[in-house]
Amino acid sequence: MILIVDDNQSNIFSLKKLLQSQNFPVDTANSGEQALSKALRNNYALIILDVQMPDMDGFEVAETLADYSKTKDIPIIFLSAVNTEKRFITKGYASGGIDYVTKPIDPDILLLKVETYYNIQEQNRKLKKSQQNLELEVKGRRETQVVMKSQLDHFQQMLEALPQIAFTLNQVGEIEFVNGRWFQYSKSEKHFPDIHPDDSVLVEEYRKQKDNLEIIALEVRIKNVETGEFRYHLLRMSPILVNKKIKNWVGTFTDINDQKRVEQEKDEFLSIASHELKTPLTSIKAYVQLLERKLKLDKSSPEAGYVAKVQHQIDKLNNLITDLLDISKIEHGKLKMNLQTNNLEEVIQNALETILHTHDENSIKIERHGQKPDFLMQFDSIRVEQVLINFLTNAIKYSPENNKVIVTTSVDEQDVKISVTDFGIGIPEYKQASVFDKFYRVEESSLQFQGMGIGLYICAEIIVQHGGSIGLSSVINEGSTFYFTLPRV
Numbered sequence: 001m002i003l004i005v006d007d008n009q010s011n012i013f014s015l016k017k018l019l020q021s022q023n024f025p026v027d028t029a030n031s032g033e034q035a036l037s038k039a040l041r042n043n044y045a046l047i048i049l050d051v052q053m054p055d056m057d058g059f060e061v062a063e064t065l066a067d068y069s070k071t072k073d074i075p076i077i078f079l080s081a082v083n084t085e086k087r088f089i090t091k092g093y094a095s096g097g098i099d100y101v102t103k104p105i106d107p108d109i110l111l112l113k114v115e116t117y118y119n120i121q122e123q124n125r126k127l128k129k130s131q132q133n134l135e136l137e138v139k140g141r142r143e144t145q146v147v148m149k150s151q152l153d154h155f156q157q158m159l160e161a162l163p164q165i166a167f168t169l170n171q172v173g174e175i176e177f178v179n180g181r182w183f184q185y186s187k188s189e190k191h192f193p194d195i196h197p198d199d200s201v202l203v204e205e206y207r208k209q210k211d212n213l214e215i216i217a218l219e220v221r222i223k224n225v226e227t228g229e230f231r232y233h234l235l236r237m238s239p240i241l242v243n244k245k246i247k248n249w250v251g252t253f254t255d256i257n258d259q260k261r262v263e264q265e266k267d268e269f270l271s272i273a274s275h276e277l278k279t280p281l282t283s284i285k286a287y288v289q290l291l292e293r294k295l296k297l298d299k300s301s302p303e304a305g306y307v308a309k310v311q312h313q314i315d316k317l318n319n320l321i322t323d324l325l326d327i328s329k330i331e332h333g334k335l336k337m338n339l340q341t342n343n344l345e346e347v348i349q350n351a352l353e354t355i356l357h358t359h360d361e362n363s364i365k366i367e368r369h370g371q372k373p374d375f376l377m378q379f380d381s382i383r384v385e386q387v388l389i390n391f392l393t394n395a396i397k398y399s400p401e402n403n404k405v406i407v408t409t410s411v412d413e414q415d416v417k418i419s420v421t422d423f424g425i426g427i428p429e430y431k432q433a434s435v436f437d438k439f440y441r442v443e444e445s446s447l448q449f450q451g452m453g454i455g456l457y458i459c460a461e462i463i464v465q466h467g468g469s470i471g472l473s474s475v476i477n478e479g480s481t482f483y484f485t486l487p488r489v
């Protein structure tokens, strides 16, 4: 808006008409005082100021406007009819005017000037606005930088406080940050700790897994810088994803050496104990058989019943010890499969007969469903039968209220699938994945049913060694289906 200041109403009127004819928004003031108060309240792009006015003349108004930050940059055109001498014109410029027009005015020239100054002022205003916006943005960015820096500091302090070795990597796998504990296992923040040569396969594994955008967890031995000792650590690395792309990795090494040692000692103890138990048990078994033959007991006599019970308990003990020995074989990579050409259906029938013999036939009911795999395949018949017997024994053991078990087989070009379904106690979903772990037993049922939690662990190893898969589905209080597959070729 343009402010016209003049004490003469007719001057104001004609100037206002002239400017409005060119669509300029116009405001007016008829004294210096009124002009000042209006200029402080409103935003003007230009002021056209008459020099001769009673009380406060145009020069004074201009000087006062120059004192206020709000008004100091408004361009002023002086209009004067009387003070046309050079000194007045000079004074006009000195007091802050950008032009000095003497009357009578040429309307075309005045309009051209007004238009130019008005435009310049408009441009200035826009420039100022964008400068202010820029300043605001710079300020905002600086503040965000400060916040980010403090968040980063906080994050690094948290990593420092961890009892583990902690580090971060950038997206290409270069080390970005390490905490203090890192230096117990590495001489510099640029180098990864030394990994035991026997664990270097795991490093390869880690390189492969790195592109999968998933959490990596590996057990590796790393070398303590001071003692030179290799200690077992759990290396865990989580990718931080932004828009499904890796931004960086957060990793930790947790010292699990003591747990590992205890575990190894336990495995060794089990291996030695089961070996030591096996020898006397074998002779007990032989002597009981000898005794049974020598005594020639009447099958219906109580004594014959006692001997049968002793033999049954010896068999149970023998199975337990065999399982423990299998575990130690798995630990040492010595559980080898003896692959031969066998008929799978015959193996299934053998397993079913064994189960029916060792259980009260009237108390269980086994149904057989699906296409029978009555053909030859390559597998270890003793070990596959062991898996089946384990599934069937569990199905009966963990179904105290229901005696029905279904064995289903299905055959396709690649695999044969064998499932054992029971209608027993079931397994809670979040515990299902663990039942194949060594010594794992579902807590809820562990007191009610006897067992050591190793049968399924051995089964999983046997099936994996055959190149098959093993798994289950289960609903608590409704029952479970355990299955395994064997490849046909």
Ligand code: ADP
Pocket (backbone or CB within 6 Å): 390, 394, 395, 398, 422, 424, 425, 426, 427, 435, 440, 441, 442, 443, 445, 446, 450, 451, 452, 453, 454, 455, 456, 457, 480
């Ligand atoms: P064990 O039966 O000697 O404890 P397993 O390794 O055979 O050991 O089984 C591990 C655990 O899985 C068992 O302790 C039991 O909690 C659970 N489990 C296995 N089979 C079944 C089943 N058919 N129904 C319910 N729970 C089962």
